[in-house]
Amino acid sequence: MNSIPAQHSRVLSGMRPTGRLHLGHYHGVLENWAELQHEYECYFFVADWHALTTHYDDPGIIPDSVWDMVIDWLAAGINPGEAKLFIQSRVPEHAELHLLLSMITPLGWLERVPSYKDQQEKLKEKDLATYGFLGYPLLQSADILIYKAGMVPVGEDQVAHVELTREVARRFNHLYGREPGFEEKAAGAMKKMGKKAARLYGQYRKAYQEQGDQGALEAARALLESQQNINVGDRERLFGYLEGGGRIILPEPQPLLTKASRMPGLDGQKMSKSYGNTIALRDDPADIEKALRTMQTDPARVRRNDPGDPEKCPVWQWHQVYSGDDVKNWAREGCRSAGIGCIECKQPVIDAVLRELMPIQERAREYVEQPELVRNIVAEGCEAARDLARETLDEVRHVMSLVYR
Numbered sequence: 001m002n003s004i005p006a007q008h009s010r011v012l013s014g015m016r017p018t019g020r021l022h023l024g025h026y027h028g029v030l031e032n033w034a035e036l037q038h039e040y041e042c043y044f045f046v047a048d049w050h051a052l053t054t055h056y057d058d059p060g061i062i063p064d065s066v067w068d069m070v071i072d073w074l075a076a077g078i079n080p081g082e083a084k085l086f087i088q089s090r091v092p093e094h095a096e097l098h099l100l101l102s103m104i105t106p107l108g109w110l111e112r113v114p115s116y117k118d119q120q121e122k123l124k125e126k127d128l129a130t131y132g133f134l135g136y137p138l139l140q141s142a143d144i145l146i147y148k149a150g151m152v153p154v155g156e157d158q159v160a161h162v163e164l165t166r167e168v169a170r171r172f173n174h175l176y177g178r179e180p181g182f183e184e185k186a187a188g189a190m191k192k193m194g195k196k197a198a199r200l201y202g203q204y205r206k207a208y209q210e211q212g213d214q215g216a217l218e219a220a221r222a223l224l225e226s227q228q229n230i231n232v233g234d235r236e237r238l239f240g241y242l243e244g245g246g247r248i249i250l251p252e253p254q255p256l257l258t259k260a261s262r263m264p265g266l267d268g269q270k271m272s273k274s275y276g277n278t279i280a281l282r283d284d285p286a287d288i289e290k291a292l293r294t295m296q297t298d299p300a301r302v303r304r305n306d307p308g309d310p311e312k313c314p315v316w317q318w319h320q321v322y323s324g325d326d327v328k329n330w331a332r333e334g335c336r337s338a339g340i341g342c343i344e345c346k347q348p349v350i351d352a353v354l355r356e357l358m359p360i361q362e363r364a365r366e367y368v369e370q371p372e373l374v375r376n377i378v379a380e381g382c383e384a385a386r387d388l389a390r391e392t393l394d395e396v397r398h399v400m401s402l403v404y405r
């Protein structure tokens with residue numbers, strides 16, 4: 001069934017530590033991560049170096065943000081028994097790979113990444129004409145490639161960074177995957193699979209290369225995954241040989257587009273800290289209730305007797321997220337006929353938001369009370385991440401002729 005090679009089924013994603021998370025993060029990113037963790041080998045990390053590219057003048061806020069974010073992840077249902085959680089700077093191998101990749105990355109590729117100019121425009125008060133900020137997407141490429149991740153769940157704004165990662169990986173493989181005698185080595189590796197598997201592999205390869213048969217490519221990959229008799233090097237050779245080029249050392253990841261969060265903010269715009277319209281996962285329930293109670297409604301509905309139009313009311317958008325059909329019908333009809341008041345209309349939303357947040361807040365409290373537990377979860381995640389990162393870096397140093405005897 002699963003024709004994706006093991007490394008392609010590894011999921012990696014990161015988040016910059018920007019403080020406590022809100023409902024927009026929950027309904028966008030975190031619910032998605034929580035689902036992925038059941039299906040794939042997942043690595044989720046705090047991108048503290050990425051935060052430093054824009055907050056280098058005020059790094060003091062980073063440590064608290066890191067722990068707050070990890071606690072929010074855990075509280076929202078990211079399970080350390082399933083996913084590994086770690087902190088980028090605790091796996092310094094990311095930095096070495098970033099450096100090595102910088103040797104082969106044309107400046108133009110980085111200058112052309114849309115977020116480079118966009119963010120400089122948006123954050124005008126900061127001087128982002130730095131080397132580190134230009135390298136932001138390449139550091140991200142190193143984050144991804146060091147785990148040979150196949151899938152990278154990201155929002156729309158990050159897709160260009162995954163694209164860059166693919167290009168960098170392709171260039172890397174092109175430059176360093178061409179070992180002398182590649183064809184002969186691939187033929188030798190095929191022999192080791194045994195006659196039957198080798199013949200099958202040959203047929204699939206031909207079907208893919210001559211007819212572009214994607215199914216054959218996937219079948220061949222699955223076949224390679226299932227081979228017991230070949231070592232890692234041979235397997236990579238044969239993966240590379242399938243597609244024509246050399247050995248694939250750093251596989252190209254796919255972006256896994258996170259569907260846009262359904263979560264409106266308190267004013268009906270997208271929920272975002274920069275709009276000041278958020279409800280944080282750990283806000284005090286009384287404050288949440290108050291924020292929702294005083295939330296803007298259809299401006300035309302001045303008096304209780306004025307009929308309203310749900311389409312012009314942010315509360316209606318919250319009903320879309322939190323209410324079933326019966327409540328939605330009740331609200332729509334009640335609004336249009338002035339049969340219900342706005343406070344009445346908001347009550348089921350308030351109840352649903354609090355109901356959703358109660359267990360999250362309860363879990364958060366447990367983690368806050370056990371800082372050692374959180375430290376241990378992260379230490380374990382860092383160790384697991386480092387083991388993988390070291391393996392990749394060994395290979396990378398080797399093909400870049402950085403191994404001395």
Ligand code: TRP
Nearest residue numbers: 012013014015016047050140143
């Ligand atoms: N740049 C990402 C963001 O701002 C965070 C990030 C850093 C990331 N490294 C990553 C996301 C690697 C996915 C994979 O959201």
Ligand code: SF4
Nearest residue numbers: 298308313335342345
């Ligand atoms: Fe909005 Fe509900 Fe008031 Fe209508 S009744 S304006 S949908 S809060």
